[in-house]
Amino acid sequence: MAKSTQLIDNEVFRAYATYAAIVLLKMMLMSLVTAYFRITRKAFANPEDTASFGKGDSAKKFLRTDADVERVRRGHLNDLENIVPFFGIGLLYALCGPDLSTALLHFRIFAGARILHTFAYLIPLPQPSRGLSWAAGYAVTISMAYKVLSKALYL
Amino acid sequence: MAKSTQLIDNEVFRAYATYAAIVLLKMMLMSLVTAYFRITRKAFANPEDTASFGKGDSAKKFLRTDADVERVRRGHLNDLENIVPFFGIGLLYALCGPDLSTALLHFRIFAGARILHTFAYLIPLPQPSRGLSWAAGYAVTISMAYKVLSKALYL
Amino acid sequence: MAKSTQLIDNEVFRAYATYAAIVLLKMMLMSLVTAYFRITRKAFANPEDTASFGKGDSAKKFLRTDADVERVRRGHLNDLENIVPFFGIGLLYALCGPDLSTALLHFRIFAGARILHTFAYLIPLPQPSRGLSWAAGYAVTISMAYKVLSKALYL
Numbered sequence: 001m002a003k004s005t006q007l008i009d010n011e012v013f014r015a016y017a018t019y020a021a022i023v024l025l026k027m028m029l030m031s032l033v034t035a036y037f038r039i040t041r042k043a044f045a046n047p048e049d050t051a052s053f054g055k056g057d058s059a060k061k062f063l064r065t066d067a068d069v070e071r072v073r074r075g076h077l078n079d080l081e082n083i084v085p086f087f088g089i090g091l092l093y094a095l096c097g098p099d100l101s102t103a104l105l106h107f108r109i110f111a112g113a114r115i116l117h118t119f120a121y122l123i124p125l126p127q128p129s130r131g132l133s134w135a136a137g138y139a140v141t142i143s144m145a146y147k148v149l150s151k152a153l154y155l
Numbered sequence: 156m157a158k159s160t161q162l163i164d165n166e167v168f169r170a171y172a173t174y175a176a177i178v179l180l181k182m183m184l185m186s187l188v189t190a191y192f193r194i195t196r197k198a199f200a201n202p203e204d205t206a207s208f209g210k211g212d213s214a215k216k217f218l219r220t221d222a223d224v225e226r227v228r229r230g231h232l233n234d235l236e237n238i239v240p241f242f243g244i245g246l247l248y249a250l251c252g253p254d255l256s257t258a259l260l261h262f263r264i265f266a267g268a269r270i271l272h273t274f275a276y277l278i279p280l281p282q283p284s285r286g287l288s289w290a291a292g293y294a295v296t297i298s299m300a301y302k303v304l305s306k307a308l309y310l
Numbered sequence: 311m312a313k314s315t316q317l318i319d320n321e322v323f324r325a326y327a328t329y330a331a332i333v334l335l336k337m338m339l340m341s342l343v344t345a346y347f348r349i350t351r352k353a354f355a356n357p358e359d360t361a362s363f364g365k366g367d368s369a370k371k372f373l374r375t376d377a378d379v380e381r382v383r384r385g386h387l388n389d390l391e392n393i394v395p396f397f398g399i400g401l402l403y404a405l406c407g408p409d410l411s412t413a414l415l416h417f418r419i420f421a422g423a424r425i426l427h428t429f430a431y432l433i434p435l436p437q438p439s440r441g442l443s444w445a446a447g448y449a450v451t452i453s454m455a456y457k458v459l460s461k462a463l464y465l
Contacts, residue, residue: 007250008247008250008251008252008306008307011309013250013307014307014308014309015309015310017247017250017251017303017307017309018303018304018307018308018309018310020243020244020247021244021247021300021303021304021307022304024239024240024243024244024300025240025244025297025300027236027239027240028236028237028240028293028296028297030236031236031237031293045229046226046229046279046285048279048280048281048282048285049282051281051282052282071356074355074356076236077232077387080235080236080239080390081337081338081340081341081386081390082338082341084239084334084337084390084394084397085334085335085337085338087239087243088330088334088397089330089331089334089335091246091401092318092327092330092331095317095318095323095327096318096327097318124356124358125358126358126361127358127359127361127362130356130358138338138341141338142335142338145331145334145335148327148328148331149328149331149332151318152318152323152324152327152328152331153324153328154321154324154325154327154328155325155328162405163402163405163406163407163461163462166464168405168462169462169463169464170464170465172402172405172406172458172462172464173458173459173462173463173464173465175398175399175402176399176402176455176458176459176462177459179394179395179398179399179455180395180399180452180455182391182394182395183391183392183395183448183451183452185391186391186392186448200384201381201384201434201440203434203435203436203437203440204437206436206437207437231391232387235390235391235394239394242394242398246401
């Protein structure tokens with residue numbers, strides 16, 4: 001057991017684990033928001049999901065797309081496109097031995113930016129709120145990737 | 156070599172590696188299922204994919220969406236939305252030094268739930284089969300995230 | 311600090327970190343390509359993104375799908391479906407202590423295949439360019455998964 005728990009005793013790695021878990025949980029929350037909008041807007045993608053509304057044409061009309069549902073789904077996909085690289089590059093970054101304060105700065109900005117991005121997408125806030133929050137998270141990931149490549153480069 | 160192979164000698168980490176590889180392979184299988192349905196249903200997304208059916212209008216009619224193809228694609232996307240958080244949070248969880256039996260319970264339920272989910276989506280089985288298998292995998296990931304945050308929290 | 315930086319001193323792990331960072335950055339680049347096509351083709355998904363084009367019907371016409379934008383988005387999703395398993399299975403593989411030359415061969419073929427895949431998708435090149443580059447990356451990931459399961463199997 002000793003060996004595998006040592007990594008988690010390192011403060012940078014603990015900070016990474018904390019913020020990685022937070023943004024992954026935030027991403028998972030999008031599934032619940034999608035389900036909420038699908039149920040309240042009565043807009044489903046699968047015939048078996050509308051079976052409780054009766055058979056035939058009465059249920060078929062709920063097989064439709066809804067603007068609010070599609071908005072949440074775009075937000076969810078955007079999370080996948082951005083949080084997955086953060087998770088991967090962030091893990092490698094945390095293993096590169098950065099300064100704790102620098103690492104915390106990266107992780108905090110990313111988590112804050114993605115939470116802002118979700119609010120900007122779902123409310124929605126006028127642009128460039130969503131664009132800027134997206135760009136902040138993107139820049140943090142690029143910055144960590146630069147550190148990883150300058151420290152570990154082995155082609 | 157010594158240092159980097161020690162992690163894989165830990166039983167919890169080996170169990171994580173096994174189940175993570177299984178669910179990632181299961182997710183990759185969805186690409187083949189999509190290709191199978193695209194070919195048998197003759198429903199493609201890109202003009203260059205239909206070139207072997209001839210030129211012009213005769214090939215253009217295969218550029219269409221098909222209900223079965225879209226169903227597999229939704230299943231694939233659902234895998235991405237759920238297996239990615241499991242992979243990430245599960246990795247951090249495995250590094251937190253949980254009991255082997257508790258960890259195995261988490262990993263086994265998740266892998267079983269996602270395999271069931273795929274069958275429920277593709278056959279399709281009547282609801283709530285898909286909903287419950289989705290919820291079981293979701294609950295496992297939340298439970299692991301709780302362990303990670305209670306063990307590693309460093310904000 | 312000592313413990314957590316040792317992993318990155320291992321040559322196999324450095325090679326993994328390098329190629330994983332490269333393919334994740336390549337995947338992130340797809341966001342910029344999407345934004346470029348959305349702006350040049352004037353094809354947006356959200357009403358708030360078209361606000362700068364004026365109010366009402368004059369802006370509404372830019373809420374549309376465009377063939378080029380959809381092509382980039384399919385390429386981005388395909389990256390998610392393939393680079394995510396590579397990242398996950400590759401990490402476990404790198405921790406299994408493979409030979410450095412074997413590991414480098416896997417990582418290089420995968421990175422090359424995915425870069426080719428992107429060009430094949432975006433230009434687009436005639437098939438089977440895209441199909442073969444996809445298959446090469448897929449085969450590399452399966453090969454690494456086989457190594458992980460044969461080394462770590464603990465069910």
